[in-house]
Amino acid sequence: MTEMREPHKVLEKSGREPVAVLKNSTLVGYFVPADAISNKTNRTASMDEIKASLLSRSAVTRPVLDYLKDK
Numbered sequence: 001m002t003e004m005r006e007p008h009k010v011l012e013k014s015g016r017e018p019v020a021v022l023k024n025s026t027l028v029g030y031f032v033p034a035d036a037i038s039n040k041t042n043r044t045a046s047m048d049e050i051k052a053s054l055l056s057r058s059a060v061t062r063p064v065l066d067y068l069k070d071k
Contacts (some may be wrong), residue, residue: 007031 004010010019011033019031045053054061 004031 010031016033018033018036020027021029021031032057035039
């Protein structure tokens with residue numbers, strides 16, 4: 001964490017790539033340059049899009065839901 005006192009130097013050293021933040025050798029997060037984040041605006045999915053997405057993923061989600069029924 002000492003290096004994070006000067007975050008711009010950390011990003012320069014990493015080549016403007018995300019940097020893992022560790023505490024006691026355990027990952028706690030990532031430090032990401034601002035230009036790595038998209039400036040695109042997000043939109044809310046319509047109910048039809050949500051339903052279509054759920055249906056298309058049912059092969060993946062059904063076994064998990066079935067497993068969780070008795071938990």
